[in-house]
Amino acid sequence: MSDKIIVIKNLKKSYKEVNALRGISLEVRRGQIFGLLGPNGAGKTTTIGILLGLLRPDSGSVMLFDQEVFYSNTKQLQKLKEKIGVLLETLGLYEPMTVYEYLMFYARLYGLLESTAKERVCEMVEIFGLSEKKGTPIGKLSKGMKQRVAIARALIHNPKLLILDEPSTSLDPVWQRCLREQLIKAKANGTTIFMCSHNLTEVERICDYVAIMGHGVIKARGELKELLNAFEKQITIEFETVSDLKKAEILLESSNFRVVSKQRNSLVVAGRNLKLHQLLEILYTNGVKVHDTKEHFVTLEDAYWSVVSNE
């Protein structure tokens, strides 16, 4: 079996006159946590719908576990789905059922034997703090608890691939942390994770690979570090005197550094792979006195904004 768990090639999908996907391609490798980001309407949920065989693409191909989703017969597709745990943006819970009944129902649908299902349900309710609510109808739970039930459902059968759409929605910081721990644990057990999220901090903390979507195309992608390096970093330099500032501006511009803003006694320099020691070396060797410096490291939020604001 190949190392690639998900392979999407040139996927296109439109709804009447709206082009939801305009030819996206991506690959997710075994054991990777892949974060798909993008504003509302970027095409993330449509991508998940197609991945699961719920929506038909206009063109392109989707391979899961080396199997073409849209050329699989019903049995092959069912076998494929048994390996996948899913959390959709809309939870779709059966509200009259109790937490225990609901999780047992899904555990059995995913092919767990009755005894294994019972053990697994007990384990899940314990992990997600639902032990005391086991007998409560889902409709009577709070939003956060419903989200935890849905997460437990996705993990109930120890899936080989987890597809999560906004997993931390409605979770308080304690349960967000618990979710992260569970995802990292699942990864350590060999589960590949494909997640869409607006929670950039969460993505930054757990994802190995990130892609940013906008208007149905992938605008930026790469391993997290590599992706962040592709965006401009900024350094603010404060000077002791105005004459130092003027001299520094000329020196830096002549050395091909880009000064993006200037204040009374400070300059902001921007650029890819910008190194503070290089700037200081130029300034010190030319006798410019620097009062203070501040490096602004590129965060995922900066990268996201940069991509989204360029649309």
Next chain:
Amino acid sequence: MNEQIKILLKKELSTLLRNKRIILITMIVLLSVSVVVPTYVFREMVKSTPSDIQSRLIEFSINFYLLVFMIPISLFVAYSAFTDIFYREKLSKTITTLLSAPVTLQEVLLAKALAIIAVAYPFLIISSIIFPIILKVTFPMFSFSMIKIYTILHLVLVLPLFLFGTVLLLGTLTFISKSARLINLIFFFIVMGLMFSVGRLQRFATQNMTSIAWYIAICAVIVTSLGIGIWKHAHPEEVITA
């Protein structure tokens, strides 16, 4: 029956039976109405009707019986089981989530229809037992052999048509695209039409047994072709609002 349908059916039944008190009260009311109205009202009407239009009145009374008994049962049980149906968006969400598990849309709809049948069936059996009694009381001129034919037709035709009508109704209420809903609705009315024409058939049956065979054959062909068409047509995309 495959394992997935069994699991789905068990879940649908447990959801359905949560409303057992309401179901029971409704069924008692329906049974009472379906017994009282034909036996009292129609008997009186037949008495005062000229003999040439009596047979039409009998046919009408049988159809009325089916209308009073079948339609509310199917609608009510469907409502009790799938309250979500009347909130299409909510239904779409639960089915979408369900379809992300190893389950097909066909299995989901079949399990729902079977659950409805499982709950409604005991009442339908009761109706099949009281049906000949009502006929004999309402129309004393009927012989027992005629009543036997009526009852057999009731079981052979009405019940399967009721099952298929329920699946079509579910499709109509579940599907998103207008064309699929319209097709399901048209098919639903065709099946309901077949069901109500059982009354006419039952009248003919007393005169000509060959017509029954033809009628059953036509019903089987129509229902099978509609069934295959819908079964092939049902794709998850039909219930998903992306």
